[in-house]
Amino acid sequence: xxxxxxxxxFFNRGEVNEVLALREVSLTVNEGDFITVIGSNGxxxxxxxxxxxxxxxxxxxxxSVADQDVTTWPEHRRAAFLGxxxxxxxxxxxxxxxxxxxxxxxxxxxxxxxxKRGVRKADRALxxxxxxxxxxxxxxxxxxxxxxxxxxxxxxxxxxxxTLVRPKVLLLDEHTAALDPKTAVQIMQLTDELxxxxxxxxxxxxxxxxxxxxxxxxxxxxxxxxxxxxxxxEEKAGLGIQDLLERFHELGGDGCVSDRALLG
Amino acid sequence: xxxxALTGAVEQGFVYGIMVLGVYLTFRxxxxxxxxxxxxxxxxxxxxxxxxxxxxxxxxxxxLAAGAGFxxxxxxxxxxxxxxxxxxxxxxxxxxxxxxxxxxIMGRPNTSLLGQQTVVDxxxxxxxxxxxxxxxxxxxxxGCIAVLVLFWFLRTELGMAVLATGxxxxxITAQGVNTHNVIIFGVGLSNAMVxxxxxxxxxxxxxxxxxxxxxxxxxxxxxxxxxxxVFGDRSVGRALFAALLxxxxxxxxxxxxxxxxxxxxxVTPSDLKLITxxxxxxxxxxPRIKKRLLFKxxxx
Numbered sequence: 290x291x292x293x294x295x296x297x298x299f300f301n302r303g304e305v306n307e308v309l310a311l312r313e314v315s316l317t318v319n320e321g322d323f324i325t326v327i328g329s330n331g332x333x334x335x336x337x338x339x340x341x342x343x344x345x346x347x348x349x350x351x352x353s354v355a356d357q358d359v360t361t362w363p364e365h366r367r368a369a370f371l372g373x374x375x376x377x378x379x380x381x382x383x384x385x386x387x388x389x390x391x392x393x394x395x396x397x398x399x400x401x402x403x404x405k406r407g408v409r410k411a412d413r414a415l416x417x418x419x420x421x422x423x424x425x426x427x428x429x430x431x432x433x434x435x436x437x438x439x440x441x442x443x444x445x446x447x448x449x450x451x452t453l454v455r456p457k458v459l460l461l462d463e464h465t466a467a468l469d470p471k472t473a474v475q476i477m478q479l480t481d482e483l484x485x486x487x488x489x490x491x492x493x494x495x496x497x498x499x500x501x502x503x504x505x506x507x508x509x510x511x512x513x514x515x516x517x518x519x520x521x522x523e524e525k526a527g528l529g530i531q532d533l534l535e536r537f538h539e540l541g542g543d544g545c546v547s548d549r550a551l552l553g
Numbered sequence: 554x555x556x557x558a559l560t561g562a563v564e565q566g567f568v569y570g571i572m573v574l575g576v577y578l579t580f581r582x583x584x585x586x587x588x589x590x591x592x593x594x595x596x597x598x599x600x601x602x603x604x605x606x607x608x609x610x611x612x613x614x615x616x617l618a619a620g621a622g623f624x625x626x627x628x629x630x631x632x633x634x635x636x637x638x639x640x641x642x643x644x645x646x647x648x649x650x651x652x653x654x655x656x657x658i659m660g661r662p663n664t665s666l667l668g669q670q671t672v673v674d675x676x677x678x679x680x681x682x683x684x685x686x687x688x689x690x691x692x693x694x695x696g697c698i699a700v701l702v703l704f705w706f707l708r709t710e711l712g713m714a715v716l717a718t719g720x721x722x723x724x725i726t727a728q729g730v731n732t733h734n735v736i737i738f739g740v741g742l743s744n745a746m747v748x749x750x751x752x753x754x755x756x757x758x759x760x761x762x763x764x765x766x767x768x769x770x771x772x773x774x775x776x777x778x779x780x781x782x783v784f785g786d787r788s789v790g791r792a793l794f795a796a797l798l799x800x801x802x803x804x805x806x807x808x809x810x811x812x813x814x815x816x817x818x819x820v821t822p823s824d825l826k827l828i829t830x831x832x833x834x835x836x837x838x839x840p841r842i843k844k845r846l847l848f849k850x851x852x853x
Contacts, residue, residue, distance in 0.1 A: 342727070368729035375723075383720040386713070393710075394717055398729045402710040450728075 290458055290490045291318035291341060296350035298333075298340055298514075310336040312514040313350065318458065318492065322521075323484055325501035326494045327533075328511030334494045337511065338462050341492070343367040355457045369399030372456030372489075374447050374464040381447025384436030388427060388446065391435050392416045395450035419449055423479065441472035445479060452483055459484065461493040465500075477504070498530050510537065554812040560689050562808035566801030567692035568753045569772065571699045573780075573800040574793065575746035576773030578703070581792070583739045584719040588644040589629045590773060591766045592651030593622045593744040597751025598761035599655045602664035605756070611672045615752045622748020623741040625651060630737030648766075655763045663762040671756035688757060695753070696800075699746065700793045707789050715739045716789075771829050776800040778836040806832075 298311040311333050318324060328334045340347050341354075343364040351360045354370045375381055382391045393408045393416075413431060420428040423445050427438075435443065444464060451459060461480065465473035481504055484491050495501050501508055507521035508528065517540040520528065572594060579587040597618035604614035625647055632643035656662055677687035706712040717725040718735040726732055747769070755761040780799020786792035810820050810828060820828070 363731070365726050365729050365731045368727055371727075373727045380721070380723055381727075383717045383724060385720045386716060390713055390716075394713055394725065394728050397710055400729075402714050402730065404706075404709045404711060407708050407710050407713040 290320045290322070290355060291316070291492075292351075292353045293317075293337075293341065294351045296337070296340055296352065297348045298336055298345070299348050302348070310514055311340065311347070314514070314516055315350075316509065316516060316519075318490060320490055321488055322507055323489075323491045323505035324493065324507045324509055325505040326492060326509050326511065327496070327498060327501045331513075332511040333514040334511040335462055336514075338460050338492060338494055341367075341458075342371055342373060342460055370457040372398075372451030372454075372459045374444070374451050374459075374461045376463040376466050378440035378444040378447070378467060381450065382435045382443050384434065386435055387432045388420070388435055388438075389413060389416055389431040391446065392419070392450060392453060395453045398454045400454075419453070420446075423449065439472075441468050441476065444468060444472075444476050448476065448479055448483060452487060452489065455487065455489075457490065459489045459491040461491065463494050463496060466496055480504075498533055502528050502530065502533065510540075512537075512540070554809055557685065558808050558812060559805065560685055562804045563801055564689040564692055564757060566804035567689060567696040567797070568757050569750060569776070569804065570692075570696040570797040570800035571753065572747045572750035572769060573773050573776040573796045574696075574699050574703055575743040575750070576770065577777050577793065577796040578743040578746070579740055580774065580777060582707070582716055582719050583736065583743075585633075585640050585736065585740060586644070587626075587629060587740055587743060588641065588770050589625055589647045589651075589740070589744055590747045590769045592648035592655070593625045593747045593766075594751035594754070594769045595655050595761065595763055595766040596625055596651050596658070597622055597748030598755035598765060599658040599664070599763070600748070601752030601755045602666055602761035603658055605666060605669050605671065606664060611670060611675065611756055614756075615672070615749050618752035619745040619749040622751075623745035625748070626741035626744030627737050629744070630733075630740040633740075634733035634736050652763060659761065659763070662764075663760060665760045666755060667759055671759075672753065673756060692753065692757070696797045700797050703746075704790050704793055768826050768829065771826075771833055772803065775829055775833045775836065776803040778833065779803050779806075782836060782839070 293314060293316045295313040295315055296311050297313055300308040300310055314333070314337060326334045326337070339345065341352060343359065343362055343366070347360070351358060353359060354367065359367050359370070383394070386394070389408050389412070393412055396412060416431060417428040425442055425445060427442065427446070435446065438446070464480070465476050468476060477500065480493070483489065491505070493505065506525065508518070508525050509516055510518035518536055572590065576587075576590060579585045600618040600621050601611070601614040604617055605611050629644045629647040632638045632646060633640045638646070673684055673688045673691060676691040677684045680687055682690065707716060714725060714730045715735055715738070718730065718732045718739070722732045751766070754765070776799040777796050778799070779802050780795035780797070781792065783802060784791065784795035784798055786795055807825060807828070811822065813820055
């Protein structure tokens with residue numbers, strides 16, 4: 290579904306503080322894959338996700354989504370293929386727009402926006418139905434300003450919005466890292482439910498090794514801008530945190546695994 | 554204040570109200586402080602004066618003015634998004650450029666419309682009202698139409714994308730909207746309204762002058778803030794009407810100030826810019842000062 294070939298990304302190229310964030314990363318994401326992406330701080334996992342989403346241009350390499358070469362496409366154009374949820378729960382929704390307006394904005398992802406009514410009657414019925422799946426009571430608050438909701442509620446809405454128009458690939462960028470532990474678990478369960486029931490191809494970046502092991506059918510580890518581990522199927526299913534740490538050190542990890550990665 | 558001065562102030566309030574709606578669109582909806590308006594208001598006036606004095610319909614003059622204003626706003630939008638110039642500076646550049654363009658359009662710094670058919674004359678002729686009553690009524694109707702059109706627009710798919718671009722640009726980009734195009738379009742639409750307002754101002758005052766735009770943005774901001782403070786901004790519809798009525802309150806307040814006579818000291822029209830600046834500073838800081846006072850009291 291996604292084919293990244295030799296993707297190289299520098300930050301501040303040609304300056305003293307030049308950083309090589311991605312070194313010729315190649316990764317093929319197959320349809321139906323639920324890949325968890327882990328790595329220490331600065332390993333390049335979020336950079337890779339942003340490169341796929343087109344947040345910035347890449348220096349070298351190519352990216353194709355659904356057999357379309359999107360390497361030169363701007364972010365808003367790639368959005369037609371991608372559903373995204375960010376780490377910051379406030380980034381995924383418009384605070385001043387109502388709940389139904391936010392969902393309506395998401396329901397036109399990848400489509401032309403014209404002078405038709407933004408929120409239609411038929412939409413409202415659909416939104417109510419979808420929101421009731423969250424179990425947060427938001428289906429009765431369609432016209433409330435989204436800014437009134439908690440971070441967890443807004444992240445749950447963002448999950449819904451990312452999948453309202455079926456994405457070719459769902460990109461989750463540490464989307465539970467900024468939530469309190471209880472809410473993080475709820476959002477993770479919601480994620481798993483949505484991904485399974487809709488059979489979504491998903492890439493999930495996480496800091497949390499336990500999460501990376503528990504969910505998904507494939508695990509990819511980044512280190513210093515490279516993919517150093519890519520396991521799937523049986524091998525992934527049998528993986529424990531201790532194994533993962535050992536593999537990490539074996540493969541050239543320098544031991545800087547944070548407490549957060551272990552305990553988070 | 555005489556009744557005549559009051560109806561005059563109300564008329565001005567509605568005429569400039571259309572400009573205030575444009576300022577609301579950039580300043581509040583798009584979160585884009587746009588000073589282009591100081592140039593696009595006289596741009597509309599200049600085009601309106603030239604079109605009318607060459608014998609064409611005053612209504613056509615408004616439409617052409619709006620079109621030119623849209624282009625001016627687009628220039629600011631393009632300078633900001635495509636050429637990465639800071640929004641304030643981009644709008645100042647367009648504003649300065651428009652000064653020269655406006656003189657080119659008129660061929661001289663000002664053009665009189667005395668004796669020419671304006672929209673007010675046509676409306677007065679049609680309704681049989683005296684011009685001093687017909688003018689505020691006509692502009693009031695036009696202001697309300699502008700509010701309704703803008704309200705309708707902001708609830709369409711495209712309008713909601715404009716709102717979202719001001720509210721959370723990263724989110725709306727991830728939802729597939731090209732925020733550059735939205736900003737170019739939004740600033741264009743805003744300046745179309747401002748230029749249309751300028752065209753009507755010229756017809757209401759009987760002249761277009763290249764310097765008539767000085768301080769437009771400040772008057773616009775003052776009106777937006779007065780409207781929000783007095784009438785509230787809970788919903789988009791309410792905020793739009795508040796902006797229009799805020800403009801009327803602003804002009805009435807100025808007329809009152811001008812009619813004040815404190816012994817030897819009296820306010821002259823040249824003091825207006827100072828008063829307006831103070832008013833905007835007060836209105837912008839009032840919420841914070843209020844909060845601080847309440848905070849202190851709560852801890853005393």
